[in-house]
Amino acid sequence: MTKQDLLTLKTPPICKRVPSPETWHGHVKQDDYKWLKAANWQEVMHKPEVLAKDIRSYLEAENKFAKAEMADTAALQKVLFKELKGRIKQDDSSVPAVQGAWTYHSSYKKGGQYPLYWRKAKDAKKPELLFDGNALAKGKKYFSMGSPDLNEDQTLAAWSFDDNGSEFYEMRVRDLKSGKDKRDRLKNTTGDAAWAMDGKSFFYTVQDDNHRPLKTYRHELGAKQADDKLVFNEKDTGLFTSVGSTASERFIKISIHDHENSEVWLIDAAKPKAKPRLVVSRSEKIEYDLQDWNDRFIIRTNAGGAEDYKIMEAPVADPSLANWKDLIPHRPGIFIVSFGIFQNYMVRLERENALPRIVIREMKSGAEHAIAFDEEAYSLGFGEMREFDTETLRFTYSSPTTPGQVFDYNMRTRERVLRKTQEIPSGHDPSHYVARRVMAPAHDGELIPVTLLYKKTTKLDGTAPLWLYGYGSYGLSMPAGFNTSVFSLVNRGFVYAIAHVRGGQEKGRAWYKKGKLEHKTNTFKDFISSARYLIAQKFTSEKKIVAQGGSAGGMLMGAVANMAPEVFGGIVAEVPFVDVLTTMLDDTLPLTPPEWPEWGNPIADKKAYETIASYSPVDNVAAKDYPHIFAIGGLTDPRVTYWEPAKWVANLRAKKTDKNLLLLKTIMSAGHGGASGRFDQLKEVAEVYAFGLKISGKLNAD
Numbered sequence: 175m176t177k178q179d180l181l182t183l184k185t186p187p188i189c190k191r192v193p194s195p196e197t198w199h200g201h202v203k204q205d206d207y208k209w210l211k212a213a214n215w216q217e218v219m220h221k222p223e224v225l226a227k228d229i230r231s232y233l234e235a236e237n238k239f240a241k242a243e244m245a246d247t248a249a250l251q252k253v254l255f256k257e258l259k260g261r262i263k264q265d266d267s268s269v270p271a272v273q274g275a276w277t278y279h280s281s282y283k284k285g286g287q288y289p290l291y292w293r294k295a296k297d298a299k300k301p302e303l304l305f306d307g308n309a310l311a312k313g314k315k316y317f318s319m320g321s322p323d324l325n326e327d328q329t330l331a332a333w334s335f336d337d338n339g340s341e342f343y344e345m346r347v348r349d350l351k352s353g354k355d356k357r358d359r360l361k362n363t364t365g366d367a368a369w370a371m372d373g374k375s376f377f378y379t380v381q382d383d384n385h386r387p388l389k390t391y392r393h394e395l396g397a398k399q400a401d402d403k404l405v406f407n408e409k410d411t412g413l414f415t416s417v418g419s420t421a422s423e424r425f426i427k428i429s430i431h432d433h434e435n436s437e438v439w440l441i442d443a444a445k446p447k448a449k450p451r452l453v454v455s456r457s458e459k460i461e462y463d464l465q466d467w468n469d470r471f472i473i474r475t476n477a478g479g480a481e482d483y484k485i486m487e488a489p490v491a492d493p494s495l496a497n498w499k500d501l502i503p504h505r506p507g508i509f510i511v512s513f514g515i516f517q518n519y520m521v522r523l524e525r526e527n528a529l530p531r532i533v534i535r536e537m538k539s540g541a542e543h544a545i546a547f548d549e550e551a552y553s554l555g556f557g558e559m560r561e562f563d564t565e566t567l568r569f570t571y572s573s574p575t576t577p578g579q580v581f582d583y584n585m586r587t588r589e590r591v592l593r594k595t596q597e598i599p600s601g602h603d604p605s606h607y608v609a610r611r612v613m614a615p616a617h618d619g620e621l622i623p624v625t626l627l628y629k630k631t632t633k634l635d636g637t638a639p640l641w642l643y644g645y646g647s648y649g650l651s652m653p654a655g656f657n658t659s660v661f662s663l664v665n666r667g668f669v670y671a672i673a674h675v676r677g678g679q680e681k682g683r684a685w686y687k688k689g690k691l692e693h694k695t696n697t698f699k700d701f702i703s704s705a706r707y708l709i710a711q712k713f714t715s716e717k718k719i720v721a722q723g724g725s726a727g728g729m730l731m732g733a734v735a736n737m738a739p740e741v742f743g744g745i746v747a748e749v750p751f752v753d754v755l756t757t758m759l760d761d762t763l764p765l766t767p768p769e770w771p772e773w774g775n776p777i778a779d780k781k782a783y784e785t786i787a788s789y790s791p792v793d794n795v796a797a798k799d800y801p802h803i804f805a806i807g808g809l810t811d812p813r814v815t816y817w818e819p820a821k822w823v824a825n826l827r828a829k830k831t832d833k834n835l836l837l838l839k840t841i842m843s844a845g846h847g848g849a850s851g852r853f854d855q856l857k858e859v860a861e862v863y864a865f866g867l868k869i870s871g872k873l874n875a876d
Contacts, residue, residue, distance in 0.1 A: 183242035186836070187235035189824035198759065199780040201787065205756060207824045210817040216383045219340040222809050222842065233809070233820060233840045240804075240837040247864035250873060254662050254860035259853060260600035261658040269580050269593045270294070271568070273560035276328060287311065287851030291322060293350075304350060305333065315843035316850050320365035322348070325373040326423070330395075332367035332376055339845025340810040341365075342381060347395060360399050368419045368426045370446035377405065377417045377426050377441070385764035385812040387415045390428050392446060406439060406450055412767035419443065420466050421515050422562050429463065433648065433690075433771040436461045454495050465515040466490060467537065472520060473498065474513050480504035481683045485513060485522065502535075509682040511651075514556060517563040519585045523556065525651070528611070528623040528680040530554040532569055534585045545583065549573045551611040551625045553655030557581075568593075572656035574609035574627040574670075577602060598658065606630060607664065611654070614673070614700075614707035620688075622700050623674040623681070624708070625654040632667055639743075639870045640669040640714035642705055646677030646697040647726035648772060649686040659859050666872055669713050675700035675730075691774050692785055698733040705734075705741050717743040717801075720866040724748035725814055725846065728805075732791025732822060735800055744802040744869045746862050749811055749846050752791040753818040755783070764812050792818070795825045799832035802869040804862065807838070811845040835869065 191206040210229055212218050218225050244251075264284040270277035275296055280289045288307025294300070304322065311317035320334040320343055329350055334343040343365035347358045362380050364387050369376040375394045379387045390406040393399070406428050408415045416429050426441040428450055435458060439450035453464065453471070462475035471493050473486045485502035488494075502510070502522070511530070513522040520535045531546040532554060547554070557568030557580055565586045572578040577596035583589070608628055613621040632638050641663050645652050652672050660670045674680040677689025677697040689697040705719055719742050723731045728750020735745050751757070758776050761767055774782030787793055803826065807819040823838040830836070839861075841848060849855050867873060 183238055186827055187232060187239055189232055189827065198776065199783050201783065207821040210820050215815065219385065219810055219812055220342065222338060236823065236838040237840060240839045243835060243837055244861065244865065247868050247873065250867060251860045251864045254863050255857055257662050258659055258856040258859060261598050261661065263597045263599055268558065271558045271560045274328060278560065287853055288317065304331065310335065318850050323367040323369065325369040326371055327373050330373065334363060334365040338810050339808055341812055341845060345378060356395065358395060360393060364416065366417060368417050370426065371443045372446060375446050379415055379417050384762060386411055390415060390417050412770060414768055422466055424466055430456065431461065432768050434459045434461070436463065438462065438464060453493050467515050472501065472515055474510060482506060482508055483510040485510065507682055509679060521567055525680070528674060534567065543588065545569065547571060549609065551609055551654035553653035574625060574654060574656065575604040575607045577656050596656065614704045616703045617699050622704050624704050625672040625674070626669060627660065627664055628669040629664055632669065634712050636712045636715045638667055638669050638714055639718045639720065640671060640708060641866065642671045642673060642719050642721045644673045644675055644701045644723050644730050645727035646675040646689055646730055649679045651678045651680045662863055666867065671708060673701050673704035675704065690772055694773065695789055697730060698737055698789065701730055701734050702738045702741060716741055720744040720746065720870065722746040726751050728752060729754060729791060733789050735803065736791060736794045736796065739798065739800050742801040744866055746804050746865065747819065748806045749808055749814045750805060750819050750822065751814045752822040755786045755790040755793050758786060792822050792825055795829050797829050797831055800826060800830045800834060802835040804837045804865045807840045808845045808848065809840055809842050813846045816840055
């Protein structure tokens with residue numbers, strides 16, 4: 175390559191401007207890059223090759239520019255990839271889970287990108303291979319396999335795959351005795367199946383052309399998809415529909431929900447042709463989910479003003495709302511995250527002051543006891559469990575310094591057995607690191623939990639670079655667990671931090687509500703406050719912070735880049751939801767109507783329009799200096815469409831006044847989650863880390 179070639183590659187692409195002003199509620203909205211949204215975007219989700227040439231040319235030009243600017247990190251990326259790969263046990267296996275006369279587990283083989291699924295009869299010497307992800311993915315640029323769903327006698331498995339990243343799954347049925355698939359082919363499904371007790375039929379949900387899961391069907395083996403029976407059709411495009419089974423497998427459960435409301439319909443699994451039975455009709459801002467136990471339904475709900483949720487019970491014969499009774503009353507500040515039911519026990523995962531615990535309840539006596547840990551910050555969750563009539567609870571634990579552990583816990587005797595500890599082949603000594611939980615003061619006096627990880631030898635005098643991760647939407651809480659990747663940063667002197675900002679549920683449901691709708695700017699302000707607190711406490715300094723977030727966390731990145739660019743040295747925004755206002759104004763897009771309870775409906779509500787317009791990253795780009803920015807999108811992403819990061823970068827390129835790096839990479843063969851293979855995913859991590867190290871002056875750091 176000649177010097178002139180290199181200079182040409184390092185000339186930023188100029189995106190053509192096609193002014194497309196619109197007037198909403200008396201406000202004129204400018205959108206110079208609306209043309210980047212393909213008119214045939216639904217078709218592109220299925221066939222990326224049909225993308226219009228002018229759009230493809232621009233995206234590819236940005237990809238070439240990003241590659242040229244990152245060329246000097248090539249050696250570093252290889253080093254990072256080797257490190258990341260070295261912390262993963264290549265031939266790892268999950269702990270086998272019992273289901274009747276079999277145990278099931280997944281594994282990887284050395285060098286393999288995708289998992290293998292196995293089962294073993296209890297009296298057999300060797301397991302049998304059910305699915306080989308590597309063989310199924312052969313010749314495909316992208317491959318994602320859903321978890322196989324077994325019928326009652328475990329002779330058949332409904333399994334699914336997505337081979338372009340658009341999350342339209344094709345479902346098939348495999349005969350587990352012969353290892354061959356039957357002729358059944360179900361297109362455009364969500365990937366989940368719930369078997370009836372006859373073992374010959376199952377229920378599944380399909381997605382329409384706009385990627386909305388609204389219809390649930392019953393499929394009988396051997397039938398054509400066109401002949402499947404429609405059993406539920408949700409008319410409200412603002413709701414999601416999913417199908418599954420209760421833990422006892424007594425009922426097929428059709429769940430309908432958005433971010434504030436829910437509704438459940440049930441079908442007796444022994445009578446698959448029966449009409450669905452409504453439990454309680456949807457009611458504004460009432461959410462519930464249920465499992466069955468003997469003659470009762472056990473229900474997690476926020477009914478009756480239970481902001482942090484409670485557990486109620488109702489008779490199976492008549493579960494109308496009037497018959498709901500408290501089992502675990504609401505306790506403000508103690509958020510019930512989820513629950514599970516066994517033959518004789520109920521378990522619930524709850525969180526108080528950003529720390530989780532598991533509580534076990536013996537159903538007949540009502541006696542309870544808890545499982546908790548003593549570290550300042552940690553992650554706790556339920557493991558894989560396939561048995562209903564069991565005394566064994568499987569749970570997982572990790573912390574920023576403690577590799578993942580899997581425990582089997584006898585709920586009667588309280589005996590705890592460690593079944594697996596995550597192995598780090600390249601070595602890991604927890605004593606070399608410090609994990610902390612600090613509380614950063616917010617602009618309004620709230621205290622924001624921040625999880626920290628750093629080497630004991632790192633000087634906390636303001637000289638250390640800091641990597642700050644955030645999300646803060648949909649009530650999703652960011653776990654303070656073990657992450658093998660971040661040690662490539664920490665071992666190079668970074669402080670790694672997670673800001674548990676409002677919009678998540680780390681501090682309960684109120685923490686979520688104060689980070690959505692008209693309170694959404696609290697999310698951004700919390701992240702900035704966290705950064706400034708860490709600077710004040712000498713963990714780092716201004717311009718030494720690299721901020722990272724993805725999806726709605728990418729919107730967070732775009733917002734803080736506009737609001738406080740002077741605080742951050744770099745921004746990594748992965749599949750960033752940055753064109754919020756335009757997306758919420760387009761009710762044809764996959765997630766727009768279901769997202770209105772989260773962001774507001776700017777079509778119908780002037781105040782919602784003005785609120786979103788005040789922070790929407792694309793709409794607030796200004797002529798000023800910005801940090802270094804690396805934006806990453808996926809061409810077939812149905813959640814955050816590729817044109818959002820493209821429009822953001824184009825707008826930044828036209829307006830920003832600095833000479834800092836501004837890179838856009840669109841992955842042309844993947845969707846929301848990036849690459850599908852485990853090693854390809856690590857290469858993407860290595861590239862992101864190399865960007866952060868480069869702008870932090872650590873390009874040659876070993």
